[in-house]
Amino acid sequence: GNSNVNNTGSNAIHYQAGSSPYLVTRCTITGIGARCIWSELTAQKALYEDNYLAYAAAGIDCDYHTYGAVSLFNNCVSNDYGIWYEQGAQHNTSIGNVCNNNSLYQFLAGNNAQAQGTQFNNFICNTGLGYTGLKNNGVGGNSFSSDNFFFNNTIINGAITCNPVGTNNYYS
DSSP: OOOOOOTTTSSSSEEEEEOOOOOEEEEEEEESSEEEEEEEOSSOOOOEEOOOSSSSSHHHHHHHHOBSEESSSSSESSSSSEEEEEETTHHHHHHHEEEOOSSSSSEEOSSSOOSSOOOOOOSSEEESSSSEEEEEEEEEETTTTEEEESSSSSEOEEHHHSSSSSSOOOOO
């Protein structure tokens, strides 16, 4: 697709259906118009491991009810978003990823107008540099972000923010 950032239809990898497992490992994806890896898998399992994802709208976007994805040891650099669990994504885990200089967020658990909460996601032992390092965000009503676990992450020169819409989020 077109390499202009946020160009609809210019995702490098977009998973929506099929059967498990999905694996993306040791890939370099740079300079694309939208997301490097975009998941909308509601039941299938996926592993994203040891990838270099740069200069796009998002490094890894586990979107719309993604369930059970694991992101290990990826480098997400100079995107809009590093690793993003959103829109009802549940039971996803990020371990040992490095997200540096992404212009909006390094790590985000968020929900915007989805009835199913963004819940039970884990961000463990990741490193983020710059801008908003870590954010947990819901917008109200049924759109909440709860029961997410942020443990032993290192955030350098970046904010850690939590919107109060949601409960039982754990930060350490």
